Amino acid sequence: MDRIAVLIPCYNESKTIKKVVEDFRKVLPEAVIYVYDNNSTDGTDEIARKAGAVVRYEYQQGKGNVIRRMFRDIDAECYIMADGDDTYPAEFAPAMAQKVLEKNVDMVVGDRLSSTYFEENKRPFHNFGNSIVRASINMLFKSDIKDIMTGYRAFSYQFVKTFPVLSKGFEIETEMSIHAIDKNMYVENEIIEYRDRPEGSESKLNTYSDGMKVLRTIVRLYRNYKPMAYFGIIAIILALVSIGFFVPVLVEYFKTGLVLRFPTLIVCGFTMVAAIQSFFAGFILQTMVENSRREFETNLIMVNKNKR
Numbered sequence: 460m461d462r463i464a465v466l467i468p469c470y471n472e473s474k475t476i477k478k479v480v481e482d483f484r485k486v487l488p489e490a491v492i493y494v495y496d497n498n499s500t501d502g503t504d505e506i507a508r509k510a511g512a513v514v515r516y517e518y519q520q521g522k523g524n525v526i527r528r529m530f531r532d533i534d535a536e537c538y539i540m541a542d543g544d545d546t547y548p549a550e551f552a553p554a555m556a557q558k559v560l561e562k563n564v565d566m567v568v569g570d571r572l573s574s575t576y577f578e579e580n581k582r583p584f585h586n587f588g589n590s591i592v593r594a595s596i597n598m599l600f601k602s603d604i605k606d607i608m609t610g611y612r613a614f615s616y617q618f619v620k621t622f623p624v625l626s627k628g629f630e631i632e633t634e635m636s637i638h639a640i641d642k643n644m645y646v647e648n649e650i651i652e653y654r655d656r657p658e659g660s661e662s663k664l665n666t667y668s669d670g671m672k673v674l675r676t677i678v679r680l681y682r683n684y685k686p687m688a689y690f691g692i693i694a695i696i697l698a699l700v701s702i703g704f705f706v707p708v709l710v711e712y713f714k715t716g717l718v719l720r721f722p723t724l725i726v727c728g729f730t731m732v733a734a735i736q737s738f739f740a741g742f743i744l745q746t747m748v749e750n751s752r753r754e755f756e757t758n759l760i761m762v763n764k765n766k767r
Contacts, residue, residue: 460534460535460536461490461491461533461534461535461536462489462490462535462536462537462560463487463489463490463491463535463536463537463538463539463556463560464490464491464492464493464533464535464537464538464539465483465487465490465491465492465493465538465539465540465541465552466493466495466526466529466533466538466539466540466541467479467480467483467492467493467494467495467507467512467540467541467542467543468495468497468517468522468525468526468529468540468542468543469494469495469496469497469499469503469504469507469543470496470497470498470499470503470520471499471500471501471503472499472503472542472543472544473499473501473502473503473506475543475544475545476494476503476506476507476510476543477506477507477509477510478545479541479543479544479545479549480492480494480507480510480511480512481510481511482545482548482549482550483539483541483549483552484510484511485549486549486550486552486553487539487549487552487553487556490539490556491513491535492511492512492513493512493513493514493515493529493533494507494508494512494513494514494515494543495514495515495516495517495525495528495529496514496515496516496517497516497517497518497520497521497522497524497525498518498520503543504516507543515528515532517529519627521627521628522627522628522629522631523624523625523626523627523628523629523630523631523634524627526540526624526631527624530619530620530622530624534616535616535619536559536560536615536616537556537559537560537613537614537615537616538559538613538614538615538616538619539552539555539556539612539613540610540611540612540613540614541569541610541611542610542611545654546653546654546655547569547610547611547651547653548651548652548654551569551611551649551651551652552613554649555567555569555611555612555613555649556613558613558647558649559613559614559615562645562647563615563645564613564615564645564646564647565614565615565617565618565639565644565645565646566612566613566614566615566618566635566639566644566645566646566647567612567613567614567646567647567648567649568604568605568606568609568612568636568646568647568648568649569606569609569610569611569612569613569649569651570605570606570609570648570649570650570651571606571609571611571651571652571653572589572590572593572605572606573605573606573648573650574650574651574652574653576589576606576653588608588670588673589606589607589608592607592608592633592673592674592677593605593606593607593608595677596633596636596637596640596677599677599681599685600637600640600641600681600684600685601640602636602640602646603648604636604640604646604648605648605650606648607632607633607636608629608632608633608673609632610632611651612632612635613649616762617759617762617763618639618644620762620765621642621755621758621759621762622635622638623638626676628672629672629673630672630673630675630676633673633676633677633680634676634680637677637680637684641684641752642752642755683748684748685745685748686740686741686744686745686748687741687742687744687745688741689741690737690738690740690741690744691737691738691741693734693737694734694735694737694738694741695734696734697730697731697733697734697737698730698731698734700730701727701728701730701731701734702727702731704723704726704727704730705723705724705727705731707720707723708720708723708724708727
């Protein structure tokens with residue numbers, strides 16, 4: 460088992476990967492640096508190998524697929540994950556690793572948004588999207604993670620070996636954050652500097668399509684992790700709609716003794732039934748989620764035994 464493993468997922472990062480590997484070797488000489496190449500066509504793998512990295516491959520396209528492979532393959536006491544585009548300075552890695560190794564932090568979040576991100580990043584929609592995602596997750600999940608979408612993180616062994624990677628692409632960072640919050644893992648923020656990509660290096664993130672995927676992921680995970688709240692909101696909306704349309708029918712009945720709008724009354728009845736069904740669906744699913752959390756805590760014991 461490695462003491463510190465630096466994990467760098469890469470797709471066509473030949474412009475920057477040499478510097479990234481060398482920077483991490485300089486600040487973490489005891490670490491093993493793994494570069495996982497994701498079908499690059501520009502020689503990224505050979506450049507990384509010559510720079511001193513252990514190069515491996517993942518042939519299913521997508522950052523989530525690469526991280527799934529890395530987490531399955533590598534055993535380490537501390538994992539540092541960074542991108543291969545040289546936007547995350549390596550000098551912050553020792554402090555992040557120290558929190559995992561000495562304070563038993565499960566996930567250290569490299570917080571760009573509290574430092575230079577908004578000045579360095581020249582894509583305004585990226586800046587806006589990051590702010591929206593951070594605010595929505597911290598509100599929905601009652602957390603205080605300062606940067607949800609950052610690709611610079613440190614992890615403990617138990618986080619890596621219990622994290623179910625479901626996303627295939629850039630939604631993976633959102634999934635990591637919500638998993639840590641839901642499972643009551645120890646999370647700390649580490650303020651880091653951020654620098655924009657050097658000239659000639661292109662981002663693989665599409666602001667609009669990947670942004671929509673992230674938002675869909677938030678909704679999906681909110682439904683899965685907090686079903687009582689999710690289906691409770693739906694139940695309240697349906698109940699208010701039903702009551703709103705039913706009240707005029709009831710007022711007419713008291714005035715005339717007649718039900719003049721039977722179709723409206725019928726629709727109100729079905730809508731209220733749907734509200735009740737939604738409420739009980741959330742109640743049942745919430746019970747299942749609580750049982751899943753108990754099983755997770757039991758599995759943590761087995762993971763820690765395997766580590767020893």
